[in-house]
Amino acid sequence: MVIVKGVIPVRDTLRDSAVALAQELATQARAEHGCVSYEVYVKADTPRVIMLWQQWQTLDDLERHFDSDHLDAFLDRIPDMIDGEVHSMRFDVTDEDGEPVVEPPAVEVAEGTTLH
Numbered sequence: 001m002v003i004v005k006g007v008i009p010v011r012d013t014l015r016d017s018a019v020a021l022a023q024e025l026a027t028q029a030r031a032e033h034g035c036v037s038y039e040v041y042v043k044a045d046t047p048r049v050i051m052l053w054q055q056w057q058t059l060d061d062l063e064r065h066f067d068s069d070h071l072d073a074f075l076d077r078i079p080d081m082i083d084g085e086v087h088s089m090r091f092d093v094t095d096e097d098g099e100p101v102v103e104p105p106a107v108e109v110a111e112g113t114t115l116h
Contacts, residue, residue, distance in 0.1 A: 001093040001101045002062050006052035009084030018081040028070040034061025057102045
């Protein structure tokens with residue numbers, strides 16, 4: 001599994017537009033093959049910073065995402081909204097034997113337990 005964290009500082013006056021644009025990207029990305037999760041957050045202590053958290057089954061899936069039309073559209077529109085330095089980090093998730101993890105681990109829940 002591949003996890004990507006993106007940090008995008010945006011202009012205060014354009015934050016709502018930038019969040020909407022990021023949410024549009026996330027919605028489209030979630031439909032892509034290999035996308036496990038694609039989340040958009042606004043940093044609580046710095047509300048002008050948008051964080052994108054993505055999980056992909058494989059690096060190939062992530063690379064296909066990089067070639068998608070919706071990512072190109074996002075990258076065409078977001079630069080005018082940015083106010084600061086954009087950061088991105090990629091994490092490759094492996095199991096205890098160093099083998100790539102391609103699916104999130106199953107979570108065991110006791111019978112009769114309700115998750116909220």
